[in-house]
Amino acid sequence: MATIAEHGLDGLTMAGLGREVGMSSGHLLYYFRTKDELLLRTLEWSEGRLGAERSALLSRPATAAERLEAYVDLYVPDGPRDPHWTLWLEVWNRSQSADDDARARQAAIEGAWHRDLVALLAEGVSRGEFRAVDPDRYAARLRALLDGFSVHVAVGIPGTGRDQVLAHVREFIADSLLP
Numbered sequence: 001m002a003t004i005a006e007h008g009l010d011g012l013t014m015a016g017l018g019r020e021v022g023m024s025s026g027h028l029l030y031y032f033r034t035k036d037e038l039l040l041r042t043l044e045w046s047e048g049r050l051g052a053e054r055s056a057l058l059s060r061p062a063t064a065a066e067r068l069e070a071y072v073d074l075y076v077p078d079g080p081r082d083p084h085w086t087l088w089l090e091v092w093n094r095s096q097s098a099d100d101d102a103r104a105r106q107a108a109i110e111g112a113w114h115r116d117l118v119a120l121l122a123e124g125v126s127r128g129e130f131r132a133v134d135p136d137r138y139a140a141r142l143r144a145l146l147d148g149f150s151v152h153v154a155v156g157i158p159g160t161g162r163d164q165v166l167a168h169v170r171e172f173i174a175d176s177l178l179p
Contacts, residue, residue: 004039004042004083039091040105043109044105047109047112050084051112053074058070058119064130068177071117076150077150077153079161080153085153088154089151113143121135122135130179131179133176
């Protein structure tokens with residue numbers, strides 16, 4: 001993950017990666033077949049770790065609003081070249097030429113984030129913590145906002161640092177979701 005974040009997939013060679021991890025390029029190709037497969041498997045590994053962290057924060061005893069803030073905090077990259085977000089940028093860049101299996105695997109990862117957010121929103125609505133919104137539609141919009149801002153943070157666009165993005169998202173949630 002760190003090597004992909006540092007060099008990008010185009011700057012990565014299997015031989016170079018093999019030297020970094022102490023394997024031959026032949027072994028890497030045996031396990032991953034292509035750099036695209038290596039990228040997607042690395043993203044799945046990274047998302048597995050984030051998924052466990054997300055599950056823990058969403059199941060903790062706190063208000064729905066507090067857990068939503070933690071969800072957003074986990075979602076937004078730490079800063080430019082955030083390794084996790086660099087993986088996503090690389091995967092999205094290759095999505096148009098990806099095969100159906102790769103697209104389905106990517107959709108499964110994104111679907112887990114969406115389902116967790118929908119469940120959290122539905123809980124908040126049912127408890128009266130949030131306005132009566134359609135959780136699925138609101139989640140789609142919020143994730144689009146988070147994705148857009150997160151790309152800006154990950155690529156280092158001036159004026160869109162992590163703290164600024166979190167402030168924008170908090171304001172959006174306060175204006176559109178909180179009673």
